[in-house]
Amino acid sequence: MSYGKWLGASLGWSFGGPIGAIIGLALGSVVDAMSSGKGNPLLGERQTRQSTRQQPYRGSQSRTQQQRRTETTSGDFEVSLLILASVVIKADGVQDKRELDFVRQQFVSMYGKDRANKAFKLFKKVNNQIVPLRQVCKQIQQMMDHASRLQLMHFLFGIAKADGMVTDDEERQIYTISGYLGISSRDYNSIKAMFYNSRDNAYKILEIEQSATVDDIKKAYRKMAKKYHPDKVEHLGEEHKKGAEDKFKQVQKAYEQLQKERGF
The missing domain is CATH 1.10.287 (Helix Hairpins)
Incomplete structure (x- = not known):
């Protein structure tokens, strides 16, 4: 059993619920890679909700409460988006390259190329996991306001449509997500x-x-x-x-x- 992965997942459940467990497992795999000499951890893969809050501020050290809240909320949204995007892409049993490209392009347009590349590397690790969808969505519902959840839904339909059409399986999956999110x-x-x-x-x-x-x-x-x-x-x-x-x-x-x- 891979110690790093399951340690990461356990810590995630303790401090961040099901979303923390998913991200913890992804980060744990990086620890395993280091211990086996496969490489160094990627900076972008540490951009979870908690680490986003802890990143150093370049410039004035005094930060307004609104700035901190925006940074934290954006981190919540980014991680939630990563996880739900992986669910929708796998809904029809085919991971179309156009859908993956759409996710990457959206990350680039929102975050810039450097941050997007790091986020996408984390996305690929999350994409290999089985997501406890109901629990994840309930956590998102608790931590995110209605407007933000609507924004997530819009993004998910964009992913599904990236290959030219929304399949029935994808539509059913997004509908299920919407119900769990309280939409x-x-x-x-x-x-x-x-x-x-x-x-x-x-x-x-x-x-x-x-x-x-x-x-x-x-x-x-x-x-x-x-x-x-x-x-x-x-x-x-x-x-x-x-x-x-x-x-x-x-x-x-x-x-x-x-x-x-x-x-x-």
Whole structure:
């Protein structure tokens, strides 16, 4: 039995719940590699939720509470994203290179090339593990607000669509994740509609029925624009605003489409 791996997992469960166990096991494998002379640990693989909080600050040593909170929350989101992405990619039994490339590209766009490469190396280790999905999602639900969880859902659909289509297996897996995360069916269908083409997608994105009146549409637009406004995930840091902007643009596009169809 590999001592380093299971020590890492045990420490993870003690200090970070199921997510800590997964990351601890991944980091433990690095310890094993060192002890067997296979190489040195990668700096990026130490970017767990706890170590992210402990990284030295370059510049003024005084840090505001908001800065610390943003750093911690961004670390929570990054680790949660890594784990759930690995679940979705394996949902259909085929790990398509386009999906893996999408994950890497998203990391690069959010974190920059250097940090993204390190995060992706950790992702590949997490990807080799069996994830206790329900427990992981419940932990994410407890530590992450609603807007951040919606952002995770948007990212997961993006992964599934990276190879050109969302398979039934992938859709079922994301639906399961949404339930465990406490995402309502309306919110789930709204985000899902952003990745499909159908005549009623605009209505689904705005979370209304096709029988909605013009006043209903306007009211729904104001509500959804507020829900998906990029400022809602400002606490995650600038790197996560792009994904929020994509959702916001989809809401605007849906509203403009109904304006054209309904003539108002």
